[in-house]
Amino acid sequence: MNGLHAVVTGGGSGIGAAIAAALHGAGAHVTLMGRDEARIRAQLASLPGAFATTVDVASADSVRAAFEAVALLSPVDILVNNAGAVESQPFTRTSQAVWQRTLDVNLTGAFLCTQQVLPGMVERGFGRIVNVASTAALKGYAYVAAYCAAKHGVLGMTRALALEVAQKGVTVNAVCPGYTETAIVEDAIAKIASKTGRSAQAARAELAAANPQRRLIQPDEVAQAVLWLCRRDSAAITGQAIAVAGGEVM
Incomplete structure (x- = not known):
């Protein structure tokens, strides 16, 4: 990785912080x-x-300004589109505002950030783009239809762009974590506990049960998958969706 410049969105905590580290x-x-x-x-x-x-990845102006500032440091060789958000609601109670906000952060954000760095990567003949897409890109989950739609869109964009730049020295991949030990999952546990009257421990066990290993994924496990995809010698790996989920999706 020496000499490469990596940008990680949503890098302040959880998976993003682990990837940056x-x-x-x-x-x-x-x-x-x-x-x-x-x-x-x-x-x-x-x-x-x-x-x-x-940066607000849902805002084209904000994204443009952020990447213009970063370009003053050095060209971007690696982009990890990790910024994301989820809101849990039954489908019939999901407002158009929630639907649009979820798409804007999870899908449009990845699109806007990628557009900022891709031309330079193609010009230099090297680039690594990794989209953090979630197992919600590979299967459905009840009560998060907007999130699943957005993450499925991220995976579709990943595959299409991988083909578009396959001969340009740029790879585009997705990692798809299952339930991971992050603030987002902690919020989900709290909501389950409050709505069902179960303890936080029981709610956590319910989420962990989706993983055949019966545990939550750790952020560093996702980070190691991203690190592998970003290596110079991972040039043959592109257009892939790597599930980091203990066998939940296979």
């Missing part, structure tokens, strides 16, 4: 992007030499 540890120059400035800047303490900038 893994890339930094492998020698990459790392830029963290996220909406919460305090959160992403807090991560810099453990990443000497890293850079951070705020």
